[in-house]
Amino acid sequence: MGFDDIDYQNRPVVAILNTWSELNTCHSHFRNRADEVRRGILQAGGFPVEVPVMSLGEMLMKPTTMLYRNLLAMEVEEVLRCHPIDAAVLMGGCDKTVPAMLMGAISADIPSVFFPAGAMLSARWKDVTLGSGSDVWKYWDERVAGNLCDSDWKGIENCIGRSAGTCMTMGTASTMACVAEALGFTLPGAADIPAVVAEHSRLATRTGRRAVEIAWENRKPSDFLTAQSIDNGLMTSLAIGGSTNAIVHLIAIAGRLGIQLTLDRFDELSRTTPVTGDIRPSGRFLMEDFYNAGGLRALLNELRDLLNMDCQTINGITLGQQCDGAEVINREVIRPRDNPVAPAGGTCLLRGNLAPNGCVIKSIAADPKLLRHRGPAVVFNDYPEMKSKINDPDLDVSADSVLILRSAGPLGAPGFPEWGMLPIPKKLLQAGVRDMVRLSDARMSGTSYGTCVLHIAPESAAGGPLALVQTGDEIEINVPERTIHWHVSDEEIERRAAAAPPLKELPPRGYAHLYAKHVGQADIGCDFDFLVGRTPGAEPGIH
Known part of the structure; x- marks a missing residue:
């Protein structure tokens, strides 16, 4: 390879785990950023080694990148564990790359710092x-x-799509970048720097330098991540009006730490955390505006009394110290506490006989008139059926109907795709309807909006009640009271369950088989059952 002994002897070996791919538009600038990270590693006296890992490009993978989140997490964990690596820079951004890389690094428990891709320009x-x-x-x-x-x-x-980078709204990518910073996994201010500005290049080099420092310090994820850090991540997601996907990912991240994060804890924090980031799709502005307004550090600085500011970070200082001196520059984008986008509850947990293990709704992105609603179900058994029938002029549907999609969860799709923002039927669009109540066991994109009830658990393919709903059944949601109810008698539910067809068999081979056999439901984070919990220091073949 052309290296001399002096290149690496007595120097930390720092891996640059790069998710660049020509099929991942969000990461199209990562070739250059990897070189800039490398520069920082060399400046600090480390030995950089670039290691490509699986790239999860949201727009061009089928059926969904969520199917492969756990695969990338496994790859990151094993790459870090099996190689002679002292520290790592995790380069990700597009939606599932962020939680996957954090999950893998936590399980490997090797000093690691996350470098977010940054959002594209407005x-x-x-x-x-x-x-x-x-x-x-x-x-x-x-x-x-x-x-x-x-x-x-x-x-x-x-x-x-004006430039390289992730969605410029507060979609899942930017939400998870903000969560990563709140967890303490990035350099201060990393979450909101746009992808193609000069400061992002400087961030890459600084991240490389910090990676060498944490190698010498042996500062591992287990040294700074706690249950209080997870709460910080949750409250940050709520305060920025973030993606509903963050809930699933944070449950999985907590699980890798051996921490059981429940939907009830999420709902508890949701009731007390104001939404102060006025960012689309929940608000009016974009990520570049958020950066110019002072960014995440400024927003967190204003929520000090709610957050656990004593939590440690990868930088060797507390979260509070990272936010010291951060100033809000634009009060339209980062709203004051006495004039928030919403006083609390931007995303809410619902429970009831249709979702015994819970479901979620991003209430701040819904039509307020529909947050209390009862209407007849229009049921689609799967996504192809929905696509074929949704615009049929003979479809018996009205603005009061409740559109339902099943077979869209972790097992049913498979992979838990972003199908939850069901399209509104063409004839209703032509009549001026722009929102309806929509229920599914799917997720939805962080860029989506509307009165969409998501993550219904257990999913229909796992035998959940959603599998038994029929067109015409009355469905009621009451978001202020956090309830969802299927107006069918217990006796009728039992009759339908007895007549229900058997659950579908596992895929016969490969990763799809492994996934279906071991993936958890939405309410427990969709991680593999054999990866939950902590195994620090384990190496292949050593027991």
Whole structure:
């Protein structure tokens, strides 16, 4: 390889785990950033080794990157464990790469620092500011309704991805970057720096230097991550109006630490955490605006009384020290506590006979009029059926209907895809309807919005009650009271259960077989049962 002994002897070996791929648009700048990380490692006297790991590009993988989150987590863990690596820089950004890399690093328990991809620059079409996926859904509805021509649609397509980087809304990617910083896994201010500004390059080099320092310090994830750190991550996600996906990922991250994080704990914090980040899709602004307004450090600095500011970080200081001196520059983007986007409960947990183990709704992104609603179910057995029937003019559906999609959970799809923002039927779009109550055992993109009840657990493919719902059944949600109810008698439910077909068999081979056999349900984080818990220091072949 051309290295001399002096290149690596008595120097920390620092791995750069790079999820760059030409099929991952969010990470298209990572080739350059890896070189900048390498520069920082060399500056600090380390020996850099770049190690490619699986890239999970949200837009181009089927059926969903969530199917492969645990596979990347396993790869990160084993790469760190089996190689002579003293520390690692984890380069991720697009949705599932963030939790996967954190989960793997926690399980390997080797000094690791996370480097987020950063959001793309804000985009414009004509005189409209565009917000990645959120405006894709919005303008697609207008196109289906006949209000947008093909030429304008193509114009939006060509404008909406202005640069390298993740979605410029507070989608799952930016949500998880903010969560990673709140957990203490990044350098201060890393979560909100846009992908292609000069400061992001400087962040890469600083991250490389810090990786060498944590190698000498032997500062491992187990040295700074606690149950209080997990609470910080949850409250951060709530305060920024973050993606519902963060709930599933934080449960899995906590599980790797041996901490049982429940949906009830999430709901408890949701009731007391104000939403102060006015960022799409829950608010008005984009990630570049958030960065210019002072960023995550400024937002957290204003929530000191709610957060555990004494928690340690990868930087050898507390979270409070990381936020010291951070200033809010724009009060429209980072709202004051006495004028929040919402006083609490941006995302809520619902329970009832349709979701015995719970489900979630991003209430801040829903039509307030639908947060208390009862209506007849329109049931789709799976995604292909929904696609084939949703725009049928003869579909018996009204604005009061409750659209239901099943076979969309971890086992049913498989992989728990982002199908939860069910499209509104064309004839209702043409009549001016822009939101409806929609229920599923699926997830939805962090860029999505609407009155979408998600993560219903147990899922239909695991024998959950959702499998027994029939078109015409009355479904009721009451978000203020945190309830969801299926208005069918217990006797009728028992009759339907007795007549239900057997659950589908496992896939016969490969990763799909492993996944189906071992994946947990949404309420416990969808991790593999054999990976939950802590095994620090374990090496292959050593028992």
